[in-house]
Amino acid sequence: MTAAPPDILRCAYLELVVGDLAAAREFYVDVLGLVVTEENGREIHLRALEEFIHHNLVLREGPVPAVAAFGFRVRTPRDLDAAEAHYRALGCAVRREPPGFRTGVGEVVRVLDPLGFPYEFFHDVAHVPRLTWRYEQYGAGAIVRLDHFNQVCPDVVAGAAYLEGLGFKRTEDIRDDDGVTYAAWLARKDTVHDTALTGGAGPRMHHIAFATHERHNILYICDKLGALRRSDAIERGPGRHGVSNAFYLYLRDPDGHRIEVYTQDYYTGDPDNPVVTWDVHDEQRRDWWGHPVVPSWYTEASTVLDLDGDPVPLREREEPAEMDVTVGADGFSYTRKDDTGGGFKLGGQL
C-alpha cells in the first residue's frame, strides 16, 4: 500500500549538533557571515541573506557532533498529512510534533526515512526580514541561500528510487560501463539539486551547501580564511564542478561537518529536463579542470541521529567505491575518452 508523497518545495534547514557552540558560532557567523535569527545558550538559529523563513541552520550543542534533522518545506499544511501517510505506508517511524517543537516553525512531521535519515516536513513558519537589499549587512562572502544537502548512502540506485518516489527529479548522475551508479543529484526546486546521494557507508551527511551569487564571493572566503590563518578549514577547491557546472569550495567546520559554498549551477525546471550522466572515469566529472578529489572528501562524513537522538548505525556500500575505481597508478581516469595514451593526469594518483 502506498500513499502519495507530500509536495516538497525545497530543502529548507538543517539541525547540526556541535561540540562547542561558541566555536561553531564564530565559524558560521563571524567567518562565513550567516545571519543570527535568534539564539540562546543552547542553540543558535541562522539564515542566509535572502532567506525569509525563520532559519536555514540550527546549531545545537551536544555530546556527539551529528546531523539531527534535514528540514524540507512543503507547499500546504495538508502536505503534512500526506507526509505522515506516505512514510507510514513505507513502514517508517513517524512523529507529528506540535507548533513550537522547532523554534519559529509550526507543526512538524518527523520521520526516519528508509535510508535511515531524519527528515522533517513543515509548512507554517515565522517570516523574518529578507536582507537581500541590506548590503550594509553583507559580509564579502555574501551567502544568500541554502542550496542543497548531500547524503552518503550505500545503495545509490535504491536511494534515488526512494527519493524519486518522494517527488524528487534526477538531474545528473555518475555511472560506469558496468551499470554501477556512484552518485546522483535530485531536485525539487528548479536548480540542479535539493539533495544528492554519494555512494558510501551510510546513512551519513556528506555536506550542506549554501549559495553565493558570484565566484568572487567564494574567492573572498578563501582569502579571508588565509588572513585568519585558518586555511586548514579549506578541504577541496575552489574549483568548477563538472556535475552541476557550479563553482565550488568545500570547508570543514570546527566539528568536521562539511560545508560547501556554491554558485552558478543551471535551470532544471522543465518536466523534460534532460538527465546528465557522467562516466566515473571522466577526470572532469567532479572538477571540470581535472583537479583530483582529496581522499577525505570521499571517506569522511557526519553521523546522523534517529528520532530519539541516537546515532544511526552505518551500513557499508556493497558496490565498488568511486575512490577505488578512479585513483591509482593504473590511472583509470581519462581526460579524453579515446586518448590511447591514457590521457590521465600525473600526480592525480595516490
Ligand SMILES: O=S(=O)(O)c1ccc(O)c(O)c1
Ligand atoms: O563533485 S561533483 O562535481 O560531482 C559535485 C557537483 C555538485 C555538488 O553540489 C557537489 O557537492 C559535487
Ligand SMILES: [Fe+2]
Ligand atoms: Fe554539493
